Each structure stands twice: as C-alpha cells, then as structure tokens.
Amino acid sequence: MSKLKLALKRAQKERESLEEESGSVKKQTTNKQGVQFNNKKQKICINYSKTKIKAVDHEVLKNNKVFSLFQENEMTSQVEILRTQILNKFTENGGNTLLVTSAYPGEGKTFTAINLSICIAQELNKTVLVVDADLKTPTKQHYDFSNDFFGIKMKDGLSDYLTGEKEISDFFINPGIERLTILPAGKSLTNSSEYLSSSKMESLMKDLKGRYTNDRIIILDGPALLACSDPLVLTKFADGILLVVEAEKTKVDDLKRVMKLLQNKPVIGTVFNKSR
Numbered sequence: 001m002s003k004l005k006l007a008l009k010r011a012q013k014e015r016e017s018l019e020e021e022s023g024s025v026k027k028q029t030t031n032k033q034g035v036q037f038n039n040k041k042q043k044i045c046i047n048y049s050k051t052k053i054k055a056v057d058h059e060v061l062k063n064n065k066v067f068s069l070f071q072e073n074e075m076t077s078q079v080e081i082l083r084t085q086i087l088n089k090f091t092e093n094g095g096n097t098l099l100v101t102s103a104y105p106g107e108g109k110t111f112t113a114i115n116l117s118i119c120i121a122q123e124l125n126k127t128v129l130v131v132d133a134d135l136k137t138p139t140k141q142h143y144d145f146s147n148d149f150f151g152i153k154m155k156d157g158l159s160d161y162l163t164g165e166k167e168i169s170d171f172f173i174n175p176g177i178e179r180l181t182i183l184p185a186g187k188s189l190t191n192s193s194e195y196l197s198s199s200k201m202e203s204l205m206k207d208l209k210g211r212y213t214n215d216r217i218i219i220l221d222g223p224a225l226l227a228c229s230d231p232l233v234l235t236k237f238a239d240g241i242l243l244v245v246e247a248e249k250t251k252v253d254d255l256k257r258v259m260k261l262l263q264n265k266p267v268i269g270t271v272f273n274k275s276r
Helices: 003-022 058-063 076-093 109-121 158-163 192-196 199-211 230-237 252-261
Strands: 028-030 036-038 097-102 127-132 180-183 216-221 240-246 267-273
Touching (some): 076 109, 076 267, 097 230, 109 180, 109 216, 109 240, 158 192, 158 199, 192 230, 199 216
Parallel strands (some): 097 216, 127 180
8 A cells, every 4th residue: 555545544544533522422531630521622521530529509609609600690790701801811821820819818819719710610611720829827817718618628728738748639629510629728837938939839830730731720819919928929820810809998009019019920800899
C-alpha cells in the first residue's frame, strides 16, 4: 500500500474517531484525581472517587442565602450576568482562576464567591472548585463557607494540607451540587502568608490550574486587602480579580488604597453589594 493510501486511511480513522466522540457514544476519561468525566463538550458528568460527597438540603441553602441555585430568585439573573462577563474575560485571556476580595471583612466576598461558583457550575461544560483561602481567620471575621453556607462542618482544609502530609483531594467536598467542589480553609494559621507563598502552595496551584485547563474554573475566596497581606500573595495565582464593594460602607479613600495595592494586577471588575 502506498504512503498516500496509508495517510488517507489514517485520516479516515481519525475522522471516524472524532465523529464517534461527537455522536451518541460517550467516552470516559479519568484525570489525576480519579474523576471520570464525559469528553463531550455539551455536558460534563463527574463520578467522584476521592472527593467526599455531602449532599446539602436545598432548604438549608435557601436559608443561608445561597440563591443562585434557584432560578425563581430575582437575584440569580444578576449573578448570571456576572458569570457571563467573567467567563468571557477568561476566554479572552485564557485564564481560569478568579480571586474574590474586598477592602474590609464583611462586605460580601464569601457570599459573592459561593453564589458565583454555583452559577458557573450550572454551565453544562464547566466545573468549579471554590477555595476558602482565608487561613488567618477562617471562622471569625470571615464566614466559613462549608459550615455557614452549606451547613457542612469540616475542621480540616487547605491549611491542613499546607502544614501536613495528606493529599489535597482528602479535603475536597461535593455538596450535592453537580460539577461543584469546595475546599474549606481548615485550621487558623497566624503565619498564613508564609504558607500561601510557600513552594507547596505554588505547586498546588500550578497543578490545580493545569489539571482542568478546558473546563475547570477556580474561585479563591480571599481575605480582605486592608486586613492582611494574604490576598496580595494570592494575586500571583489569579488570572482575574473581582473586588466586592459594600454600599454605604466602603469609603472612597479605602477604594483608592485598595486600587493602589492592586496596581498592575488583573482586576477585571467590581461588585456593588448590599445596595438598597
């Protein structure tokens, strides 16, 4: 058989393989986590092998202001607009990691990060990992989202990974929402900035950012910028930064200080929260 015929035959097999993937046959791929997902772009179906599954009652989510799961809530449409803007920006710059922060604690960072992450997870071809990255005060001035929003009590998380020997997958939780994984903060660390800037954290973020390049969005729920240096450390992992501003609380001078700290950083927008 001539080289030309061999090349044509090989091309035909490749074309048939592509047609099979886009047709009714669903091929499964296993990633580093042992998670199987469908290669079809229309919908990603995940079967968790290591991630803990702790399904949360929807009434608990409603009571804890996790509203983006419910289409009847009028605020969901606002988050959907935000989702579209962020995904469009990441399509432009090829990014997949968003840092959510604010000037001071209590302005709605966690509320925004969680509702946005659930909204993105509603996209059939996207998966989301939302990380509680406030390691200094994860349950004091900062809401512990695994407990206060999802009603899941978890003592261990990111800080325990950075200070111990366990695998990061040991701390992943699926709250019963398809395509959504959460990573709690874990124990409080007084020297959190040192751990967030460590080589172990850099290796972790490199792995997470590169593991699901086409479909995974990572949302870092960070500390407040004027409260500690941790969010500035986290900016080096972010492809975009979302700044939450509380109506009638955040002062202009504070915003100027924040924007000066974020100078030359990838700030992609602001959320005006708690507006009347």
